[in-house]
Amino acid sequence: MFSSIGMPGLILILVIALVVFGPSKLPEIGKAFGSSLREFKNATKDIVSDESTSTKSDHSKE
Numbered sequence: 001m002f003s004s005i006g007m008p009g010l011i012l013i014l015v016i017a018l019v020v021f022g023p024s025k026l027p028e029i030g031k032a033f034g035s036s037l038r039e040f041k042n043a044t045k046d047i048v049s050d051e052s053t054s055t056k057s058d059h060s061k062e
Contacts, residue, residue, distance in 0.1 A: 017029075
């Protein structure tokens with residue numbers, strides 16, 4: 001994901017975020033982003049496990 005941006009681009013994005021949001025808001029934004037990403041990963045795991053469970057039950061009925 002970040003390989004196409006490159007290190008200079010990533011540093012530029014971080015500097016812009018620091019200027020726009022300020023140093024006191026960055027930890028809060030990072031924490032919110034991390035928890036959102038964690039919730040998204042858990043939701044996708046649940047969806048995949050629900051699909052695999054329903055697929056197994058469909059095959060056992062045949």
